[in-house]
Amino acid sequence: MKNWSGNIEYRPAEIARPSSISELQKVVADSSNVRAYGSGHSFNTLADTDGTLIAFSEFDKNIEIDSSKMLVRVPAGVRYGEVAPKLHANGFALRNMGSLPHITVVGATSTGTHGSGVGNKNLSGSIAEIELITATGDAITLDQSELPAARVALGSIGIIHHLTLDIVPTYDVAQTVYFDLPFVQLISNLDAILSAGYSVSVLSMWGDEFVDQVWVKSKIGTNPVLTQNEWFGAKLATRKSNPIREADSAAATEQFGLPGPWFERLPHFKLDFTPSFGEELQTEYFIDRKDAPAALNAIYKIREELSELIMVCEMRTVAQDENWLSEAYGRETFVFHFTWRPNIPAVEKLLLKIEASLEPFKARPHWGKVFTNNAFDFSSLYPKFNSFLTYRGTYDPSRKFVNKLLETWGF
Numbered sequence: 001m002k003n004w005s006g007n008i009e010y011r012p013a014e015i016a017r018p019s020s021i022s023e024l025q026k027v028v029a030d031s032s033n034v035r036a037y038g039s040g041h042s043f044n045t046l047a048d049t050d051g052t053l054i055a056f057s058e059f060d061k062n063i064e065i066d067s068s069k070m071l072v073r074v075p076a077g078v079r080y081g082e083v084a085p086k087l088h089a090n091g092f093a094l095r096n097m098g099s100l101p102h103i104t105v106v107g108a109t110s111t112g113t114h115g116s117g118v119g120n121k122n123l124s125g126s127i128a129e130i131e132l133i134t135a136t137g138d139a140i141t142l143d144q145s146e147l148p149a150a151r152v153a154l155g156s157i158g159i160i161h162h163l164t165l166d167i168v169p170t171y172d173v174a175q176t177v178y179f180d181l182p183f184v185q186l187i188s189n190l191d192a193i194l195s196a197g198y199s200v201s202v203l204s205m206w207g208d209e210f211v212d213q214v215w216v217k218s219k220i221g222t223n224p225v226l227t228q229n230e231w232f233g234a235k236l237a238t239r240k241s242n243p244i245r246e247a248d249s250a251a252a253t254e255q256f257g258l259p260g261p262w263f264e265r266l267p268h269f270k271l272d273f274t275p276s277f278g279e280e281l282q283t284e285y286f287i288d289r290k291d292a293p294a295a296l297n298a299i300y301k302i303r304e305e306l307s308e309l310i311m312v313c314e315m316r317t318v319a320q321d322e323n324w325l326s327e328a329y330g331r332e333t334f335v336f337h338f339t340w341r342p343n344i345p346a347v348e349k350l351l352l353k354i355e356a357s358l359e360p361f362k363a364r365p366h367w368g369k370v371f372t373n374n375a376f377d378f379s380s381l382y383p384k385f386n387s388f389l390t391y392r393g394t395y396d397p398s399r400k401f402v403n404k405l406l407e408t409w410g411f
Ligand SMILES: Cc1cc2nc3c(=O)[nH]c(=O)nc-3n(C[C@H](O)[C@H](O)[C@H](O)COP(=O)(O)OP(=O)(O)OC[C@H]3O[C@@H](n4cnc5c(N)ncnc54)[C@H](O)[C@@H]3O)c2cc1C
Pocket: 004, 005, 035, 036, 037, 038, 039, 040, 041, 042, 043, 046, 047, 048, 076, 077, 098, 099, 100, 103, 104, 105, 106, 107, 108, 109, 110, 111, 112, 113, 114, 115, 154, 155, 156, 158, 159, 160, 161, 275, 276, 277, 282, 366, 368, 369
């Protein structure tokens, strides 16, 4: 069994597919090593185990909306692409989405998956309640006071069977794409560009003096929809675009400033198409937004070394939060997200250079992507890392939920 991009082979001793909470309790209680699988869109072995891998393909699919409390309760294994249309049909929405609707709500929030927007937290920021199975097989609802510790927990405190998320009234978004933004304009107008919409993505191949594309997603009624032909020296796109220049534009969500429901504009990719490219690797580094100009210049200096492997580099923002292992914990965040051709040894070599360039900015790597495992001291990058390990240990003293990758990260 492989992950979505095919770079990881999961090697569990067995796969369990519980169809009820009581079956799930029994699987967890009876296994000495357990991990859960979402939709396998992570690029590393985070979801793997040499014990029991739990898949939710046979589990409850019932999405429950509580309109009086403005909450939605979502079972494990359910994807954003299933939750979003149901919310919209009932007049509701989520605050944000990642670049693709194919990922599960539980798997995505567990790694701190994010979209973009200076005012938008990552997806775990919407979690209002966590229901999970502990190492003993007990079914519990975490106390509200535990949520900052538990919202981004990498599957290490228990197996989540339902998450409840905050919802908002539905809204429309329009997406406008610009081509060829001069790099000097990006650096000198960074805040204005990143704040030009509800969600903004800057996409570059780092090949020349220009940034290839800027995708501005405007919330109708809140942000003006950009229509000008020239914007900070960039040109309004007159043809549809994919974030990856060589990929099919049909897979991308609608553009040209045409308003549509939030869930058909906030992701870059449509649910019924392959997102991104397919055969690829991804890495992602999170820094403090105030360091973004210096970090952009640091990457600019090594840009020629990226050219053979890069498919695209997407730069986004994430609002700070209070969730202990969130990559945006305690700082307004700027993100470098690289999509690479799937040449693992060459990518690993290049990552050493990128990580050295971003080291002065205390870059935090995305938990679900490829990075140099032993290059990061998580206890210095995350002020609450050691508190998290203590907290986790209270639920999992026998280390049932710790796999080999988590061990290399200090768990
Ligand atoms: C094409 C592509 C585009 C992407 N775009 C973005 C993006 O825009 N922004 C971003 O931040 N990331 C992005 N990612 C990364 C992706 O969002 C994360 O890797 C995410 O965690 C994958 O979700 P998943 O459902 O596939 O979970 P998996 O990869 O299957 O699992 C992730 C983690 O969640 C745990 N988990 C899953 N289910 C449970 C459960 N029921 N209980 C406890 N733990 C559980 C797993 O054990 C594992 O630790 C992208 C990935 C791809 C392939």
